Amino acid sequence: LCYFSSCSSWLPQSVPLRGSHWQSSLLEFRTSLPVRAQPKKKKKVDVKKEQAQRERMKKRLKKLEKAAPELIPIEDFITPLKYTESNRVRSLPALSPEESERRVLLLKKWCLFKQKQDEAEKKAINALVESQQEALKELRLESEELYQAAVRRDEGLFPFERDGPTYTPPLPGYDPPEGKCVDITKVYTQ
């Protein structure tokens, strides 16, 4: 017994001592070994509560997962209510026969123009395809390897981006006013 009481005196003091055998690490102050003698009631209720919570969460998750995901409604296709409520009716003026004649002839000219445009496009596509096929035929005669490499799909083609043409070229030396763009799109949540 006397050895335990005087152990602190004959040990070199460089090593920090543990206050009690429950204190687990030598460096930190407040850590202690898991205490085993805990009242049993608390443990059971905790576990049960946790299990019940987990089951409730799983049930909620199942319910939410059952609901199929919905597509975001597109505002373009929904006519705003203010255009359907009013009873305004537009009254068009009566057309003179010359005017209606002029319009019909204009329509016919437009149809012809569009038809020529469409035919030209079809012709262009056919010409492109034909020339491509001829070129591939010639290439095949030249070398089979190059032909195979040419017919394969091009991985670098996509993604392909192109801005549409503009009415006017950009103004040289234009100084735009300072400002910012704020995104106010409505966020839909399910």
Place this chain on the structure above:
Amino acid sequence: DALLGCHRSYRSRPTHGIGRFQHLLPKEVPKRKKEKVQMKEISEGTEYQYGDLNIQMTSYDLCLVEHFAQYVHRLCNRLSIRVNESYAMPTKTNEVLFLEERGSKMQLDAVLTTHQRVVQIRGLSSTFAPILLEIIQSSQPEGVHLLMKQHTEADFKSRLKSRPELEELLAEMS
């Protein structure tokens, strides 16, 4: 079971099934349940064919972009390219504010809406792809931005509503 349902079943006799009539009634189409929005399989394509491609057209002008999308769709139909889907992406609204010359207040300049239409095609052959691109580019209207890329799951998911509760629960569970 229609034959055995009736009480007069003399199977050996030639008059078996004489009272049958259900097979003569017109077929009733079963009621279609609400179709669940499910992602269709994305094909990868072979070495000589591209898989699912998205032709996305974006612009501030709604009519232009709609008409261009219709034109592209009809073009693909005419060239017998299979069109999987042709849909619209949700519109984005932007408020443009600019700083006044004499003053520190931001003034509202305009409210711009960006519209996007997507035409999804499948099975474009590798030799025909550059020709199609050329045709679409030559008829591209002003202000319409064209983007062609491969279809991915993320593209599909961007069309769906966000579910913050589901995500929260999943984060809590894991």
